Amino acid sequence: xxxxxxxxxxxxxxxxxxxxxxxxxxxxxxxxxxxxxxxxxxxxxxxxxxxxxxxxxxxxxxxxxxxxxxxxxxxxxxxxxxxxxxxxxxxxxxxxxxxxxxxxxxxxxxxxxxxxxxxxxxxxxxxxxxxxxxxxxxxxxxxxxxxxxxxxxxxxxxxxxxxxxxxxxxxxxxxxxxxxxxxxxxxxxxxxxxxxxxxxxxxxxxxxxxxxxxxxxxxxxxxxxxxxxxxxxxxxxxxxxxxxxxxxxxxxxxxxxxxxxxxxxxxxxxxxxxxxxxxxxxxxxxxxxxxxxxxxxxxxxxxxxxxxxxxxxxxxxxxxxxxxxxxxxxxxxxxxxxxxxxxxxxxxxxxxxxxxxxxxxxxxxxxxxxxxxxxxxxxxxxxxxxxxxxxxxxxxxxxxxxxx
Amino acid sequence: xxxxxxxxxxxxxxxxxxxxxxxxxxxxxxxxxxxxxxxxxxxxxxxxxxxxxxxxxxxxxxxxxxxxxxxxxxxxxxxxxxxxxxxxxxxxxxxxxxxxxxxxxxxxxxxxxxxxxxxxxxxxxxxxxxxxxxxxxxxxxxxxxx
Numbered sequence: 001x002x003x004x005x006x007x008x009x010x011x012x013x014x015x016x017x018x019x020x021x022x023x024x025x026x027x028x029x030x031x032x033x034x035x036x037x038x039x040x041x042x043x044x045x046x047x048x049x050x051x052x053x054x055x056x057x058x059x060x061x062x063x064x065x066x067x068x069x070x071x072x073x074x075x076x077x078x079x080x081x082x083x084x085x086x087x088x089x090x091x092x093x094x095x096x097x098x099x100x101x102x103x104x105x106x107x108x109x110x111x112x113x114x115x116x117x118x119x120x121x122x123x124x125x126x127x128x129x130x131x132x133x134x135x136x137x138x139x140x141x142x143x144x145x146x147x148x149x150x151x152x153x154x155x156x157x158x159x160x161x162x163x164x165x166x167x168x169x170x171x172x173x174x175x176x177x178x179x180x181x182x183x184x185x186x187x188x189x190x191x192x193x194x195x196x197x198x199x200x201x202x203x204x205x206x207x208x209x210x211x212x213x214x215x216x217x218x219x220x221x222x223x224x225x226x227x228x229x230x231x232x233x234x235x236x237x238x239x240x241x242x243x244x245x246x247x248x249x250x251x252x253x254x255x256x257x258x259x260x261x262x263x264x265x266x267x268x269x270x271x272x273x274x275x276x277x278x279x280x281x282x283x284x285x286x287x288x289x290x291x292x293x294x295x296x297x298x299x300x301x302x303x304x305x306x307x308x309x310x311x312x313x314x315x316x317x318x319x320x321x322x323x324x325x326x327x328x329x330x331x332x333x334x335x336x337x338x339x340x341x342x343x344x345x346x347x348x349x350x351x352x353x354x355x356x357x358x359x360x361x362x363x364x365x366x367x368x369x370x371x372x373x374x375x376x377x378x379x380x381x382x383x384x385x386x387x388x389x390x391x392x393x394x395x396x397x398x399x400x401x402x403x404x
Numbered sequence: 405x406x407x408x409x410x411x412x413x414x415x416x417x418x419x420x421x422x423x424x425x426x427x428x429x430x431x432x433x434x435x436x437x438x439x440x441x442x443x444x445x446x447x448x449x450x451x452x453x454x455x456x457x458x459x460x461x462x463x464x465x466x467x468x469x470x471x472x473x474x475x476x477x478x479x480x481x482x483x484x485x486x487x488x489x490x491x492x493x494x495x496x497x498x499x500x501x502x503x504x505x506x507x508x509x510x511x512x513x514x515x516x517x518x519x520x521x522x523x524x525x526x527x528x529x530x531x532x533x534x535x536x537x538x539x540x541x542x543x544x545x546x547x548x549x550x
Contacts, residue, residue, distance in 0.1 A: 338468060340530060341411075341469075347526075348406075356442040356443055370445065371443045400411070403408075403412075403413055403416050
C-alpha cells in the first residue's frame with residue numbers, strides 16, 4: 001500500500017464502478033488534503049488584497065503570499081526572492097521571457113535554438129519571437145530515442161545563438177536533458193538558456209544555481225498544488241534589465257499623467273491582484289513534497305515508470321516510445337487500437353490515461369504517429385495501478401478483437 | 405455506460421473498411437480540418453454540380469469513431485442536394501448530443517449506431533469532425549445562392 005495515497009481524497013472514489021486509477025499526473029497532479037486545507041483556510045481566515053492594506057488581514061495575506069515566494073526560493077535554491085516571479089503557469093512564464101527578454105534582445109541574424117520535442121508552450125512563444133525580431137529559429141538535432149548528444153549540441157550552437165529554450169524533462173518521452181552542461185555550452189557562446197521545468201520540478205530536486213540556468217519555468221498544478229499559478233525564475237541581473245509586459249495596479253512605483261515607474265523586483269512583473277490563494281497552495285505543496293523528500297519522489301516515480309515499461313513490453317503489439325532511462329511517464333501505442341479508443345476502454349475500467357498529441361505535434365510527426373497513449377506516475381501511484389493498466393490494455397485488445 | 409453502446413460492430417466495420425476513402429480531382433470542394441485537442445485529421449473532397457453532391461471522398465487519421473463517422477457521412481450525402489446535406493449536419497449534431505431525433509431522416513441507417521457517442525461526452529468531437537468539414541465546404545455555396 002502506498003503510504004501517501006491516503007492524503008489524496010479524490011483518489012478514494014469509484015469511476016465507472018471501478019476504483020479510480022489515476023495515471024495522468026503529467027497533465028495535472030492530484031492535490032493532498034494538506035494543500036486543499038491550506039487554500040481553504042486562507043479564504044476562511046486571512047483573505048484580503050496584498051501589498052496595499054494597512055489592516056490586519058491585508059498584512060496577513062501579504063505575509064502568506066510573500067512567505068510562499070520564500071518557500072519557492074528555498075525549494076529552487078535561488079539566491080533571492082527577487083528572482084521568483086509568480087505567473088499563471090509555465091506557459092505565461094515562458095511567454096514573459098519571450099515577450100520581454102527575447103523581443104528586446106534579439107535581432108535579425110540572431111538565433112533561437114530549441115528542439116522538436118518541446119511542449120507547444122515552449123515552442124510557439126519562440127516561433128512568435130523569431131517572427132517579431134527576425135531571429136532564426138533552429139532545431140537542435142536529437143537522437144532517435146529523444147536524447148541529446150552534447151558533442152553534437154556543442155557543434156550546433158553558434159556565436160549567433162542568443163537563446164536556447166529546452167524542456168528539462170520531456171512530457172512525452174520522459175527524457176531528462178543535461179541542463180547544466182547545456183547551460184555551460186550556451187554561455188560559452190554568449191547566449192542564455194531558458195528551461196521549461198514543468199515536468200522536472202514536480203519530480204526531482206532542481207537547484208537553479210547548480211544548473212546555472214538563466215530562466216526556469218514551472219506550474220504548481222503538476223506538483224500537487226493548485227491550478228492557475230506557476231513560477232518564472234530568472235537571474236536577477238537579467239530580470240533587472242527586462243521591461244514588464246503587463247501594466248496596471250500592484251506593479252507601479254510612481255504614476256504621473258503621462259508616465260510611470262515600476263516597483264522593484266519581483267513585483268514589477270506582477271501587475272494586477274495576484275492569485276494569492278494559489279501561492280499559498282503552492283507553498284503548501286512545496287511543504288508537502290519536502291516532507292516526503294524529493295529524492296524519494298524521484299526514485300519512486302522512476303521505479304514505477306521502469307516497472308510499467310517492463311510490464312507493457314510483455315504485451316503483444318505494444319510499442320513504447322523514448323529512452324530506457326526515463327522519469328515518470330511511459331508513452332506507448334497498442335497495435336490496431338487508436339489511443340482514443342484505448343483511453344475510452346481504460347476509462348470504462350476506472351483507469352485515467354492521456355491519449356492524443358500531448359501538446360507536442362512536431363514530436364508526434366517525428367515519431368511517425370498522429371497520437372499516442374501516455375501513462376504518467378506520481379508519488380501516490382503504486383505497482384497495483386500498473387497491474388490494473390496492464391489488465392485494462394489486455395481487456396481492450398480482447399474487446400476490439402471481438403467487436404470486429 | 406457500456407462500451408458496447410459506443411463500439412457497435414457496424415462502427416468497427418466502417419473504421420476498418422472506410423467507404424469513399426481517397427481523393428477527387430483538384431477542383432473539387434476541399435476542406436482540411438483537424439481536431440486540435442487530439443490530433444484527428446480529415447481531408448474531405450466533394451464534387452458538387454447543380455447543387456448536388458455528385459461524389460465525395462475523404463482521407464483521415466484518427467480513432468475508430470472519427471473514421472467511422474466520416475465513412476458513414478460520405479455514404480449518406482452522396483447524391484444529396486447541398487441543402488439536404490446541411491440539414492443532416494444539424495440532425496447528426498442533435499443525435500450525438502443525446503437529443504431525440506427521427507432516425508428515418510438519415511439516408512443511411514448505419515448512422516444510428518453512432519448515437520451511443522452521446523454517452524461518452526469526451527468522444528463527441530471525434531464523431532462530429534467529418535460533419536463539420538462537410539458543413540464548412542457547402543455552407544458558402546448555399547449562402548451564395550440566397
